[in-house]
Amino acid sequence: xxxxVFLALAVLISGVAxxxxxxxxxxxxxxxxxxxxxxxxxxxxxxxxxxxxxxxSAPIARDMRDEVYRMMKDGxxxxxxxxxxxxxxxxxxxxxxxxxxxxxxxxxxxxIGVFGGLLAVAVVIIRSRRRAGAENPALSAxxxxxxxxxxxxxxxxxxx
Amino acid sequence: MKRxxxxxxxxxxxxIGVVLFAGIGRDPTKLESALIGxxxxxxxxxxxxxxxxxxxxxxxxxRVTLLNVWGTWCPACRDEHDDLIxxxxxxxxxxxxxxxxxxxxxxxxWLDRLGDPYRDIIYDPRGTLGFDxxxxxxxxxxxxxAGGIVRYRHVGVINEAVWExxxxxxxxxxxxxx
Numbered sequence: 161x162x163x164x165v166f167l168a169l170a171v172l173i174s175g176v177a178x179x180x181x182x183x184x185x186x187x188x189x190x191x192x193x194x195x196x197x198x199x200x201x202x203x204x205x206x207x208x209x210x211x212x213x214x215x216x217s218a219p220i221a222r223d224m225r226d227e228v229y230r231m232m233k234d235g236x237x238x239x240x241x242x243x244x245x246x247x248x249x250x251x252x253x254x255x256x257x258x259x260x261x262x263x264x265x266x267x268x269x270x271x272i273g274v275f276g277g278l279l280a281v282a283v284v285i286i287r288s289r290r291r292a293g294a295e296n297p298a299l300s301a302x303x304x305x306x307x308x309x310x311x312x313x314x315x316x317x318x319x320x
Numbered sequence: 321m322k323r324x325x326x327x328x329x330x331x332x333x334x335x336i337g338v339v340l341f342a343g344i345g346r347d348p349t350k351l352e353s354a355l356i357g358x359x360x361x362x363x364x365x366x367x368x369x370x371x372x373x374x375x376x377x378x379x380x381x382x383r384v385t386l387l388n389v390w391g392t393w394c395p396a397c398r399d400e401h402d403d404l405i406x407x408x409x410x411x412x413x414x415x416x417x418x419x420x421x422x423x424x425x426x427x428x429x430w431l432d433r434l435g436d437p438y439r440d441i442i443y444d445p446r447g448t449l450g451f452d453x454x455x456x457x458x459x460x461x462x463x464x465x466a467g468g469i470v471r472y473r474h475v476g477v478i479n480e481a482v483w484e485x486x487x488x489x490x491x492x493x494x495x496x497x498x
Contacts, residue, residue, distance in 0.1 A: 207456045
């Protein structure tokens, strides 16, 4: 009996949870809906930071979703919609900040890191080669002739 | 050269340390307004006290004002209300209210009971002006200069310390220049 009560409760609660996140927007076609989903996934909620407005249930995130939807219906482009929200809430709402003088380091750090690492590896390799070269200098013509002679003698020894 | 290379990791650690240390103590939930240096957005919304009268952005012309965003649903607004009255009465600050996502009856009861520090109150039940101002949580307070340009935003409760450290210097500077 308690089990049935538990199940009934679970069913009830899951209905509430699902209803809370569902906004009802009507899109003409699948592509528009996908575009909307992409847009709200890359806009950040200013209230509950570190959530995008797709995930957030804050009232302000809801207002922002409404605005995105309204502008899409009015035929606005993606950039236009994002700019409109940045104009109100600041660069903070962009999960993908523009590349400019302020965000230069943010975007360039991974590249700088990779190239710095490669450079360090290259320097280490070149140095160790050079050192190995210094320890084993190339043989002179005279020494080469001597080696050839020794090898030839050894071969004779082996066959006899 | 070799000696210098040995100190390189230390140097990197110190630089990273300085950068990270500068971030300590900053409140990441307080964002700078995107409207600083821009005019108050255009709007046409009713007066809270008088539903037939419409207010617009010309409200902010002529003198330095505070625009305070509040609602009866907002506990922190109750917290700062007495300080707003103190500002209006003791400091002679002109405060314009933006009643945000609220309903008229509740707002009027609140003002009746707690006092009214506002010269005018804009009634914005759907939060449209709030949205255009980039309001993401009440209370928020904007300093607006005599030309209707947004100069500063404070997110959170106003109290004596906030007045002295943040708002008063901005207002003094604006009045000195104006």
